[in-house]
Amino acid sequence: MKKIGFLSFGHWSNHPGYQTRTAADTLLQSIDLAVAAEEIGLDGAYFRVHHFAAQLASPFPLLSAIGAKTSSIEIGTGVIDMRYENPLYMVEDAGAADLISGGRLQLGISRGSPEQVIDGWRYFEYEPAEGETDADMGRRKALQFLDKLKGVGFAQPNPHPMFPNPPGLLRLEPHSEGLRERIWWGAGSNATAIWAAENGMHLQSSTLKFDESGKPFHIQQAEQIRLYKEAWKKAGHQREPRVSVSRSIFALINDQDRHFFGRESNGADKIGFIEKDKRAIFGKSYAGEPDQLIKELAQDEAIQEADTLLLTIPNTLGVDYNIHVLSSILKYVAPGLGWR
DSSP: OOEEEEEEOOOOOSOTTOSOOSHHHHHHHHHHHHHHHHHTTOOEEEEOOOSSSSSOOSOHHHHHHHHHHOSSSEEEEEEEEGGGOOHHHHHHHHHHHHHHHTSOEEEEEESOOOOSSTTGGGGGTOOOOTTOOHHHHHHHHHHHHHHHHTOOOOBOOOSSOSSOOOSSSBOOSSOOTTGGGGEEEEOSSHHHHHHHHHTTOEEEEOSEEEOSSSSOHHHHHHHHHHHHHHHHHHHTOSSOOOEEEEEOEEEOOSHHHHHHHGGGGGOOOEEEEEETTEEEEEOOOEEEOHHHHHHHHTTOHHHHHOSEEEEEEOGGGOHHHHHHHHHHIIIIIGGGGTOO
């Protein structure tokens, strides 16, 4: 059995083929999609976070709105770039969104990836400390976020406050108990997956990672997950780790599916550079008749290692078509693989 969710990149553009022409279209359709996904039995609604782009950005207003309109589906991110964040303010936003949802947030965070502008976090008035890289800054902020999520008081109270204070040092409010244990780290390498385990975060591994062995993508990703699980066990955490992988999977059920995704039926891994000196491997997309998909996906070692599968969706094609895409996987593919 696996948890199955969707991952939306939240694109919009004034394009004649798009159902999401504006930011408002994307935001409102994201809410509708999460509601409809819960109704068909999907387990999670996850959203990418990008800045300076015609895509979804600061996630907490959207996550809060979805939390208020749904009752059971997990609501998450994949991922929040910590280089852009004020960790303490983020604790407050995340706590509020989690309380609104009744404790259903599953927040994916990371040190960040290449963005639309050069060093975009500088425009947010953040700078690495002396001797730090921007990646170091992102990881430092992540650890600060995790620490303050614990709800332990750290701030000296005013002796003459506007309102009465509880005794002792003050914590950030609103505090949501248990949210600290529902933070995921988006790891692009084996080393950062191990670091995530050591720091008690669940693991998100997407459709790309740094190419560290030259092996096929799904094998490298499966090895990354096994290293993560070993590190988690070694760290002695008293709870079970979770691991998600992302995949583009399209069951070709009708002519519209074949028109949109038929050309991806012979997909293959790709090699590229997401950073100047770091070679990355991108996992292939899966598209085909359900029987074909079942055979191909059964060979994907990383999916076998993960407990959660996030299906990347073409959000620009609208809510109805995306629910068709997701329903097709649940109905025609998942049972054949033992996911349902």
